[in-house]
Amino acid sequence: GEDVEQSLFLSVREGDSSVINCTYTDSSSTYLYWYKQEPGAGLQLLTYIFSNMDMKQDQRLTVLLNKKDKHLSLRIADTQTGDSAIYFCAEDTSGTYKYIFGTGTRLKVLA
Amino acid sequence: NAGVTQTPKFQVLKTGQSMTLQCAQDMNHNSMYWYRQDPGMGLRLIYYSASEGTTDKGEVPNGYNVSRLNKREFSLRLESAAPSQTSVYFCASSDQGQGNEKLFFGSGTQLSVL
Numbered sequence: 001g002e003d004v005e006q007s008l009f010l011s012v013r014e015g016d017s018s019v020i021n022c023t024y025t026d027s028s029s030t031y032l033y034w035y036k037q038e039p040g041a042g043l044q045l046l047t048y049i050f051s052n053m054d055m056k057q058d059q060r061l062t063v064l065l066n067k068k069d070k071h072l073s074l075r076i077a078d079t080q081t082g083d084s085a086i087y088f089c090a091e092d093t094s095g096t097y098k099y100i101f102g103t104g105t106r107l108k109v110l111a
Numbered sequence: 112n113a114g115v116t117q118t119p120k121f122q123v124l125k126t127g128q129s130m131t132l133q134c135a136q137d138m139n140h141n142s143m144y145w146y147r148q149d150p151g152m153g154l155r156l157i158y159y160s161a162s163e164g165t166t167d168k169g170e171v172p173n174g175y176n177v178s179r180l181n182k183r184e185f186s187l188r189l190e191s192a193a194p195s196q197t198s199v200y201f202c203a204s205s206d207q208g209q210g211n212e213k214l215f216f217g218s219g220t221q222l223s224v225l
Contacts (some may be wrong), residue, residue: 040218
């Protein structure tokens with residue numbers, strides 16, 4: 001069945017890089033996404049990657065995709081306290097209306 | 112530029128009570144969704160509406176009903192609330208709902224059922 005897994009917590013020091021990992025099971029996904037949820041707010045799209053790419057860079061964000069292992073990661077360079085949030089990976093299910101979300105990783109940035 | 116607006120933000124119900132969560136979007140989007148967020152389980156799709164006049168079940172529809180009142184509004188109803196429905200509920204919308212689309216989320220409704 002469809003399942004997207006993430007580790008629940010990550011703690012880093014300000015200025016370090018953060019790497020948030022995700023594994024998914026639906027090999028037919030067309031796009032994979034990273035969403036950010038700040039306290040008391042809804043989710044906001046951070047970035048996405050097309051399934052035939054293996055890397056995408058967007059300012060401080062780098063997304064890596066390993067299709068063989070069904071592994072997706074989000075690297076945040078020079079992590080700031082404002083990056084503290086919950087990060088969700090998500091996949092679309094082959095052109096349907098269903099987006100499958102991971103469990104979310106709570107990132108805490110220590111000053 | 113309101114985006115997706117949900118009401119109420121907080122609600123406490125007793126077991127067996129009913130209520131309707133309201134959602135409206137002002138982006139002229141075709142597709143709208145209701146998700147619930149529970150600790151350690153991510154977001155799970157309750158119902159979605161691909162376009163005005165259509166609704167379909169998601170992953171966890173039991174105990175809920177929805178109405179796509181018009182293109183802007185998509186409501187979620189709990190007919191007889193149960194403690195298992197204690198959760199944070201998010202409404203979302205997207206332009207066409209056909210993949211590679213940004214989902215726009217409301218700020219959520221925190222519901223407690225006692």
